Amino acid sequence: MAAAVAPIPAHYLHAAVTLASHGNADSKSLVSNLPRRGAFLGFGVRGRGSSRARPMHDVSNIQLRAAGKWGVVRSELLNPKSEAGACGSTFEDVPHITDWLPDLETFPNPLKFNPAYSAVKKYFVDDDDFVAKDIVVNMENVGSGLHFRRAGPRDKIYFRAEEVKACIVTCGGLCPGLNTVIREIVCALWYQYGVREIYGIDGGYRGFYARNTITLNPKVVNDIHKRGGTILGTSRGGHDTMKIVDSIENRGINQVYIIGGDGTHKGAEAIHEEIIKRGLKVVVAGIPKTIDNDIDIIDKSFGFDTAVEEAQRAINAAHVEAESTHNGVGVVKLMGRYSGYIAMYATLASRDVEHFLKVHKESITLKYIDPTYMIRAVPSIASDNVYCTLLAHSAIHGAMAGFCGFTAGPVNNRHCYIPISRAVEKQRHVNTSDRMWARLLSSTHQPNFLRYEKVLEEQRVQREKDSNSHGVDLDQQLPGLTASHSLPLAPQSTLKPSTSNSSANVRI
Numbered sequence: 001m002a003a004a005v006a007p008i009p010a011h012y013l014h015a016a017v018t019l020a021s022h023g024n025a026d027s028k029s030l031v032s033n034l035p036r037r038g039a040f041l042g043f044g045v046r047g048r049g050s051s052r053a054r055p056m057h058d059v060s061n062i063q064l065r066a067a068g069k070w071g072v073v074r075s076e077l078l079n080p081k082s083e084a085g086a087c088g089s090t091f092e093d094v095p096h097i098t099d100w101l102p103d104l105e106t107f108p109n110p111l112k113f114n115p116a117y118s119a120v121k122k123y124f125v126d127d128d129d130f131v132a133k134d135i136v137v138n139m140e141n142v143g144s145g146l147h148f149r150r151a152g153p154r155d156k157i158y159f160r161a162e163e164v165k166a167c168i169v170t171c172g173g174l175c176p177g178l179n180t181v182i183r184e185i186v187c188a189l190w191y192q193y194g195v196r197e198i199y200g201i202d203g204g205y206r207g208f209y210a211r212n213t214i215t216l217n218p219k220v221v222n223d224i225h226k227r228g229g230t231i232l233g234t235s236r237g238g239h240d241t242m243k244i245v246d247s248i249e250n251r252g253i254n255q256v257y258i259i260g261g262d263g264t265h266k267g268a269e270a271i272h273e274e275i276i277k278r279g280l281k282v283v284v285a286g287i288p289k290t291i292d293n294d295i296d297i298i299d300k301s302f303g304f305d306t307a308v309e310e311a312q313r314a315i316n317a318a319h320v321e322a323e324s325t326h327n328g329v330g331v332v333k334l335m336g337r338y339s340g341y342i343a344m345y346a347t348l349a350s351r352d353v354e355h356f357l358k359v360h361k362e363s364i365t366l367k368y369i370d371p372t373y374m375i376r377a378v379p380s381i382a383s384d385n386v387y388c389t390l391l392a393h394s395a396i397h398g399a400m401a402g403f404c405g406f407t408a409g410p411v412n413n414r415h416c417y418i419p420i421s422r423a424v425e426k427q428r429h430v431n432t433s434d435r436m437w438a439r440l441l442s443s444t445h446q447p448n449f450l451r452y453e454k455v456l457e458e459q460r461v462q463r464e465k466d467s468n469s470h471g472v473d474l475d476q477q478l479p480g481l482t483a484s485h486s487l488p489l490a491p492q493s494t495l496k497p498s499t500s501n502s503s504a505n506v507r508i
């Protein structure tokens, strides 16, 4: 039985190669202990509405109380509303429809009269609640760092049910859970806020001006969460800001729910800015979707857990194939673009990996499995379904409360409204110098690929210890690799069959 390589450092992470399994998970917790004593947070921040500054005792859910009055710098409507608070804290707020339409009427949130929700103690979120991006603190910097507006229903809303005309669009690649988000936006608008006009945009951004809309209601979406894909269709390209906003204006749409990845969100930001320029009473709400998990700030994107779960099936198959053959090697290709998270988590979850291709100058039997499109086309698993529900609810509560130009998502497990510009500022990718990577290497008994010279040195020492007892020349383990390479997959070209799900005999 031969062994194989995984994971591969971030910039190479597209394929995970699997084989022999190792146990020995590193169970160290990533999160350091939070201080037990209460921390007094008295911030001088501005919030919507006003309340007294109070001490807070739970730094994992910091609720920042406003000390001053709300104010908007109208000349800077298109920039993120960033506020500096005490202790080096920054409050990155999202736009609000009153920023450009200051005299809008407000209405009581109908959830007050909803039998399910009215029983909940303190159901409405305080307007001046924020969530800390970094919750691991030491006593000297408690409360510092970035904070985002907490998501959730507000007691006052800016839309009457009968005036709402909402639309939903899905863009970019497929991702498990898309249909669940669509379903929950429709059902929550319908049942929680009494909205009756909800439309689906057919086939991504270009559907705004090139296609007819699809009428959505709870009956139409009832079972769609059990299916993969998106009932609305999706596409890449076709973003024409002017045409899209013309279509929004002409159709009288006033709530736009945009589900997509970073490209989609850049498009959403452009639509939001054009809406402000035209002074329309229209809110744009983003729901981050990416199987790659590369959207920064939020804890995790929906569909990711489903993708990792589904990847296990391919990895298991590769493992069985490899184990059943003399010198068997299984190679599994996984999606992830430049981020590498699916490969990393799938590898860590399965541990079906061994770190080297040992060179015995004999044939290996290589089985290559490409499950990429299968992984993103499946329906979402239970945990993703629940997550999608919360995302959809966060988005509609935010839109009904007049927030806009935001994307909704969990930050340290608390749902927030994040300015789109901030969410797409940079793409996240696997960090090969953080604890998770170290955990992965240790759990799968792999060397630190980034310090190749050191690895070679360690091997040399090991070889001396082994005193040639195995008859393996370790100098030949990684043929063709120079110290500048970080990826010990020298025979990569031979490991890359042209067809998917193929098998090959490779001599190395």
Ligand SMILES: Nc1ncnc2c1ncn2[C@@H]1O[C@H](COP(=O)(O)OP(=O)(O)OP(=O)(O)O)[C@@H](O)[C@H]1O
Residues within 6 Å of the ligand: 171, 172, 173, 174, 204, 205, 206, 235, 236, 237, 238, 239, 260, 261, 262, 263, 264, 265, 266, 267, 268, 270, 289, 290, 291, 292
């Ligand atoms: N910079 C941009 N400005 C405006 N629109 C954009 C921009 N980048 C991408 N878009 C639009 O967003 C849509 C989706 O973009 P893209 O294909 O990059 O997928 P994505 O949203 O990043 O999702 P995925 O994670 O699946 O790749 C396309 O319709 C594209 O035209």
Ligand SMILES: O=P(O)(O)OC[C@H]1O[C@](O)(CO)[C@@H](O)[C@@H]1O
Residues within 6 Å of the ligand: 172, 173, 174, 261, 290, 291, 292, 335, 336, 337, 376
């Ligand atoms: O749908 P397409 O155009 O084949 O794109 C595939 C890409 O889309 C994603 O699934 C999502 O961005 C990537 O992981 C993958 O590289």
